[in-house]
Amino acid sequence: MSKCIGCGVILQNKDKNKVGYTPKEKITNNMYCERCFKINNYNTKFITKLDNINSYIISNINKKAKYVLFLIDYLNISTETINTYHQIKVKKSLVISKLDIIPKSINKEKLINFLKTNYNIQDEIFFQSTKKNLNTLSLINYLETNNIKEVYILGYANSGKSNLINKINGIYNDKVNKVTTSSIPNTTIDFIKIKVNDNLTIIDSPGFVYENTIYQSNEYDLIERINPKKFLKPRTFQTKKNTSFLIEDRIRIDANSLNSFTFYISNELDIKRVFNNNSLLEENTISLDILNNSDLVIKGLGFINIKKPCTIKVYAKDINLFEVRKSHF
Ligand SMILES: Nc1nc2c(ncn2[C@@H]2O[C@H](COP(=O)(O)OP(=O)(O)O)[C@@H](O)[C@H]2O)c(=O)[nH]1
């Protein structure tokens, strides 16, 4: 059975509406499916639904893999992503990807300590950027030094797996069949084995998906903007008792105190500060107690650093989006 070299799906020419379709009469090795062809050549956007993908990935990895590099970008560090990381039972390292978006003010040593103590990470932690080509070679060196010949690249959708793989493959080979990359989640459908050279095989994987987020909509424009392109500019606002924030008019946060809120979310997302307005969004509400210097994590988006203790109210369609943690700075 031939697989698409872009997304790993088994190729078929029977059903146009199912994944893996190719209009070609003859299916051969080394082919892209129609969906990958359109993403690669026309930048077409597709939302692909993959059922039970998280447990599919974990059970396969725990059976087959010997070593895993798990990518999480700075804005997606949360109990949900790290719990998934902890479910991987084979030898693994954590890669904080998209290093280029992390504001210069963030102290990396402190961040590493935070990951170790707050999230109980005991493995090696790397920082890496494919876009700016930072630390990609040191990752490769680590694999060589530790005699790791086969590595599975895992991570949530959009953490940068496929771009990293194309980068590494491109370092060793002039002409590469690129795996398909896009800013829309679920582009990679199944595991794809890529033999980089005699000493290194890399396996791309479908991304883990958040259980409940905006990502599962077909709002391409929003999904594009959630994904930070440049380094983050933290946005700080002072608040009073009657101050509220609206993120993209769909998440509301009532500050309820004299305080300071700094947003670490993509620069392209809209934040409005409003006063005395209680009728903006009346969806699910919860109250959250914030301790001194804590973060309100909004899963899939980033986090808000809140300086002083307070009780805030949050409103959103999906109330499971939020969690509170101690800050790492
Ligand atoms: N800023 C930045 N963006 C990146 C980097 N690597 C990937 N991206 C972007 O993140 C999105 C998802 O990348 P992709 O490699 O397809 O992620 P995957 O879903 O994990 O395979 C794309 O829009 C990429 O351009 C990086 O190092 N820095």
Ligand SMILES: [Mg+2]
């Ligand atoms: Mg991918």
